[in-house]
Amino acid sequence: MSVKPTIKEIAKLANVSIGTVDRVLHNRGDVSKKTTQLIRGIMEEINYVPNTFARNLALNKNFKIAVLLPEHEKGEYWTAPLKGAKKALKDFKALGTMVQIYLYDQKDKNSFFEVSSRIFKDKNDAILLAQVLFDETKSFLEECKKKKVPFILIGTGQHNSGAISYIGQNSHQGGRLAGELLSFGQNKQSKFLVLNITKAQNPNVNVKERIAGFESYFKDNKEQEFQIEVFSVPQEDKNVVQKIKEKLSSLNNLKGIFVPNSKSFILAKALSPSHHIRIVGYDLLDKNKQLLENKKIDFLINQRPYDQAYQGIEYLYKFLGMQQDPPQVVSLPLDIVTKEKLMYY
């Protein structure tokens, strides 16, 4: 139990009133140069830091933060950020910040419009969201800018959208990591496949970058002479599995597959029960975790969507309540998940 210096003590030391101290503390002017410097010096010397509790109590601000995400089933990707948001909801309530969750139907654009407009009606002070429906979200973000509602994009989203922060993962580096994990200890003559199972409606920028990163890894490690090939197939295609099967059997000496999105579980359907192909995928969906558990695949790169959402709300809170600007881009460290690490998720 020690004591922290207060503005009152600074005032006494400087022979002024607390009002004056407060004025220099917040650069509110109306203070002579001499006393300003005197007070600044004293603050410096005694290492003064304002009491957050008193500060926030006096400011007495209550904020509402909206979280906008797609509806989803249990075990899907979006359960994770939702969990993070709910944790934040709980943690920040005592700090006077309300977190409200808004879910829309990904397949129904009207649902998006309806839900997102409700965010404005409810007078939220800030928004956390993922840019899933690219174009619709884009115009929504334009409106946010107009109305001066700050927002943070998580996971995916265009960087020039006006977000105060973009929280995600370095996709390029993720691709490189995948390259490293796939090629690691393999024969020089091995062949690797990038299996891009696309979603027609929402082309994903991250996936592109991951593939580019994957390729760049092999460009930087030429001495290994691996062959890589990219194969794309739309998820909506009725014969996806068949097409993948054909592709696989057409390749000899295939030693590794990189699935640059969460669709490993589709690839799994096309694999023979006891294959010897190393597989690196993305995202800890329940289905994908099962694949790890059963050793059908080897590595999953975790985007840490839970942390993305939680940190996003934390940043919004600090932005609103303590005028702290978050970093423009926050890159969460890549997280490699193996069977033996599953217990943590």
Added chain:
Amino acid sequence: MSVKPTIKEIAKLANVSIGTVDRVLHNRGDVSKKTTQLIRGIMEEINYVPNTFARNLALNKNFKIAVLLPEHEKGEYWTAPLKGAKKALKDFKALGTMVQIYLYDQKDKNSFFEVSSRIFKDKNDAILLAQVLFDETKSFLEECKKKKVPFILIGTGQHNSGAISYIGQNSHQGGRLAGELLSFGQNKQSKFLVLNITKAQNPNVNVKERIAGFESYFKDNKEQEFQIEVFSVPQEDKNVVQKIKEKLSSLNNLKGIFVPNSKSFILAKALSPSHHIRIVGYDLLDKNKQLLENKKIDFLINQRPYDQAYQGIEYLYKFLGMQQDPPQVVSLPLDIVTKEKLMYY
């Protein structure tokens, strides 16, 4: 900007004064059953949560937390928890909590006694420490118990020491992970070596558990028929490197080495420049990071000492200031580091 209910409003709704509301809020008695239930009901209904800022301001508590660690050079293991502690120092200052750092000379037991007794003299309210000098720390912790000073052990330490929390990593699981990473994609006839470079003064429990975990992994995956062998050699031995070299050349078909502590950099000295042995080590010392960078080793398991220290202080703060009990044991997720992930550390 919404509004949060206050005790004043509850008082108005219940037709009592705020004093009465406060009494039921803290179970301080002196309230009739009827009004108690009435007020409880209202709180429930409007979902009342006390304002943390007002609460802490009124309580106005200032704590001192001591961090006790070994002195060290830049790039060594202890730089990381120290960094975490310094970050916490900065973050918690505004919350009225001071973090004071105490460093002792690992090789000088008197230094430990001197420094640790200073912790008591300075009237710290709680302590964060690592049990490096096992016996000396043990008696120090006894004294803490006597003086009722709560403490948290990080990284290493006996679990029955009376700590309010033990923050570390699951060593057994770490060993299993090492087994997984080493054996992954290797020939069935491969041989693996556990290279235990010991430190005579401080036998480390974690290392033992890691080795046991490593062995358990292969016991659970018998179909792979790998051979494993454990080789120990004291770091203080003048001929460590030579002895390791001899060991390595005595093993044919050696495909992997597991170094269950931070001493990979010593093994590196015994390796031929272009070896083909897969190596899994521990801890991100500068020297070890260099080895990853140069592809002399393949994986490092990161104990996340930075987070251990930071979280430890956070828990102590919550324990002291908000009477929240931390979990008895906190296991940070295992973190796999490869060359392509180095940029994050």
Added chain:
DNA sequence: TCTTTTTCCGTTAACGCACACGGAAAGGCA
């Protein structure tokens, strides 16, 4: 010199909660 502006600073009332103090009302006892 007197008036008007500008510069600079002190005072004070919140903010929501904790807790000590004191006191009214009701019950108990003679």
Added chain:
DNA sequence: TGCCTTTCCGTGTGCGTTAACGGAAAAAGA
């Protein structure tokens, strides 16, 4: 009836900071 507990509750002050208000002193203008 009078006096004394016991039960229950209201009042008031303080925590450190914020920011509005007002006013004295100095500077500028007449």
